[in-house]
Amino acid sequence: MRYGSAMPRASQPGSPEELQEVLRDAERTIRALERAAVKAEARYQELARAYAKTVENLTQANSSCSALEIERDMWRERAECRPTVASISAGAMQLSSAEIAALRKAMARLHHPDVGGDAARMQAWNSLLDSLERTAE
Numbered sequence: 001m002r003y004g005s006a007m008p009r010a011s012q013p014g015s016p017e018e019l020q021e022v023l024r025d026a027e028r029t030i031r032a033l034e035r036a037a038v039k040a041e042a043r044y045q046e047l048a049r050a051y052a053k054t055v056e057n058l059t060q061a062n063s064s065c066s067a068l069e070i071e072r073d074m075w076r077e078r079a080e081c082r083p084t085v086a087s088i089s090a091g092a093m094q095l096s097s098a099e100i101a102a103l104r105k106a107m108a109r110l111h112h113p114d115v116g117g118d119a120a121r122m123q124a125w126n127s128l129l130d131s132l133e134r135t136a137e
Contacts, residue, residue: 094135095132097133100129100132100133103129104125104126104129107122107125107129108122111125
């Protein structure tokens with residue numbers, strides 16, 4: 001029986017039968033509370049495991065992001081140290097029309113604004129490749 005519920009009265013108040021029933025009721029309540037505590041502990045353990053895994057994943061993602069940013073900055077620095085495309089003399093390169101077309105396609109894949117590239121850089125490549133095409137013809 002649950003605490004506070006109406007208990008059948010034995011013939012005498014405080015009789016051993018009544019005390020036994022109260023004791024059994026208390027034992028049932030204790031068992032129910034113990035089961036609830038075990039379930040709550042299991043939920044807590046699962047939550048703690050999920051939290052730890054989330055922190056681990058976020059730390060790993062942050063580390064990867066930092067490494068990519070460092071690599072990006074390194075390549076950007078290297079690109080800034082090299083001469084620009086516009087400074088390359090058109091007369092110094094002798095390429096066939098097929099080679100120029102292949103270069104144009106490769107540069108478009110890298111630098112076209114539709115794929116996240118820089119429009120100014122794509123325009124510089126196009127002007128260089130246009131001048132090379134004129135000399136190749």
